[in-house]
Amino acid sequence: MGxxxxxxxxxxxxxxxxxxxxxxxxxxxxxxxxxxxxxxxxLANLPLTQLMEPDEGLIWRFYHYGIEWxxxxxxxFLGLGALTDFGPLLSQPRLIFLGAAAQAGVYVTFxxxxxxxxxxxxxxxxGIIGGADGPTTIFLAxxxxxxxxxxxxxxxxxxxxxxxxxxxxxxxxxxxxxxxxIRMKKGRKIGxxxxxxxxxxxSFVIILLVPASAPLIAMFMLGNLFRESKVVERLTDAAQNAxxxxxTIFLGLSVGATMNSENFLxxxxxxxFFLGLFAFMIGTAxxxxxxxxxxxxxxxxxxxxxxxxxVSAVPMAARVVQRMGAEADKKNNLLxxxxxxxxxxxxxTVIAAGIFLTLLK
Amino acid sequence: xxxxxxxxxxxxIWKVLVDKGDTVEEDDELFIVEALKMEIPIYAPCDGTISDxxxxxxxxxxxxxxxxIID
Numbered sequence: 410m411g412x413x414x415x416x417x418x419x420x421x422x423x424x425x426x427x428x429x430x431x432x433x434x435x436x437x438x439x440x441x442x443x444x445x446x447x448x449x450x451x452l453a454n455l456p457l458t459q460l461m462e463p464d465e466g467l468i469w470r471f472y473h474y475g476i477e478w479x480x481x482x483x484x485x486f487l488g489l490g491a492l493t494d495f496g497p498l499l500s501q502p503r504l505i506f507l508g509a510a511a512q513a514g515v516y517v518t519f520x521x522x523x524x525x526x527x528x529x530x531x532x533x534x535x536g537i538i539g540g541a542d543g544p545t546t547i548f549l550a551x552x553x554x555x556x557x558x559x560x561x562x563x564x565x566x567x568x569x570x571x572x573x574x575x576x577x578x579x580x581x582x583x584x585x586x587x588x589x590x591i592r593m594k595k596g597r598k599i600g601x602x603x604x605x606x607x608x609x610x611x612s613f614v615i616i617l618l619v620p621a622s623a624p625l626i627a628m629f630m631l632g633n634l635f636r637e638s639k640v641v642e643r644l645t646d647a648a649q650n651a652x653x654x655x656x657t658i659f660l661g662l663s664v665g666a667t668m669n670s671e672n673f674l675x676x677x678x679x680x681x682f683f684l685g686l687f688a689f690m691i692g693t694a695x696x697x698x699x700x701x702x703x704x705x706x707x708x709x710x711x712x713x714x715x716x717x718x719x720v721s722a723v724p725m726a727a728r729v730v731q732r733m734g735a736e737a738d739k740k741n742n743l744l745x746x747x748x749x750x751x752x753x754x755x756x757x758t759v760i761a762a763g764i765f766l767t768l769l770k
Numbered sequence: 771x772x773x774x775x776x777x778x779x780x781x782x783i784w785k786v787l788v789d790k791g792d793t794v795e796e797d798d799e800l801f802i803v804e805a806l807k808m809e810i811p812i813y814a815p816c817d818g819t820i821s822d823x824x825x826x827x828x829x830x831x832x833x834x835x836x837x838x839i840i841d
Contacts, residue, residue, distance in 0.1 A: 595833070724806045724807075727806065728806060728807075728808050731808060731810070732808075735810075739811070739813070740778070740813055742778045742779050742810060744779060744805060744806060744808060744810070745779050745780070745805070745833075748806075
């Protein structure tokens with residue numbers, strides 16, 4: 410009987426599972442992911458179920474065909490692309506640099522992780538947590554360090570939910586009151602045709618430069634193309650809604666089910682959580698700092714707060730920027746400006762993952 | 771002199787807080803716009819009386835759309 414096979418380690422994982430489900434349900438921390446992840450953890454830590462038995466288990470099959478075969482993360486990107494409006498970024502293309510700057514969190518953490526003794530593949534997976542992008546983290550982990558997948562995914566989604574707590578102190582520390590009051594000038598108006606050509610051109614450029622990023626970028630841009638073409642409303646709707654929701658169910662469950670006690674209750678996991686937090690903090694700082702530097706060279710001032718949105722928790726980080734801008738000046742609406750770096754950061758993180766894959770595979 | 775109340779950003783009208791004929795002061799909240807699940811207030815640009823409300827709850831608006839006129 411199962412009861413006799415229970416270990417203390419499993420019981421600890423049960424507590425973790427219940428905590429994540431509590432955070433998801435009661436505190437609404439990323440519930441779409443943390444609820445199935447939480448429950449998946451429970452399932453992985455109930456003995457004798459065979460749920461994660463290779464070639465046999467139900468959940469193993471979700472994990473193997475969805476994640477190991479790298480199908481689920483690209484499908485999520487298809488949905489994300491269909492949901493994304495590149496207008497704010499195209500309107501002020503210089504904001505791309507802020508999205509790029511925030512990826513420094515990824516790279517700095519990569520080096521920090523190697524100095525802690527993680528292998529290059531593991532360090533890359535830990536570093537990519539700083540990209541604040543769940544599917545990319547899972548995509549990279551499955552390819553480079555599957556043993557860390559569960560921990561890195563939970564870290565990524567947890568910190569994405571905690572962005573409203575993590576970012577503001579850093580944003581306040583690195584900006585003056587005057588800088589926070591900066592009202593930004595609207596960029597140019599973007600027509601439907603530009604928004605239509607963008608995903609096509611971007612696909613060419615990015616995939617030619619970093620072919621390893623293709624699975625994620627191609628699906629992202631395809632979804633965006635669906636949306637901007639305006640001729641495939643049914644497909645766009647499916648990608649944005651039904652497909653996203655269905656795939657998210659399997660993603661959460663599979664990721665959670667990788668976190669059995671052997672995988673998770675190790676000292677490395679504590680390092681992962683610290684390094685992940687570190688990555689978010691560095692990325693916030695570098696995004697803000699680059700905005701301040703850019704202001705030296707231009708009279709069209711950027712409110713440095715929006716640099717924090719380069720940590721591409723979409724749109725949480727942009728909302729944090731809006732809130733902090735409104736705290737300084739209630740009539741200052743930075744939300745749409747912040748979406749520029751926010752979206753650029755998503756692409757930046759995928760490119761970073763592609764670079765890691767190219768160098769380490 | 772009539773002053774237009776413009777939408778500060780694109781979104782959906784979440785709440786209409788005033789009616790035609792209401793007296794308002796500068797910086798009163800007139801509308802709440804929802805964008806990216808945030809509630810963002812639109813403030814009165816001046817003192818006066820609302821002479822026209824051009825949008826209703828649930829309507830989608832673009833940045834710089836006229837939401838109301840103040841006399």
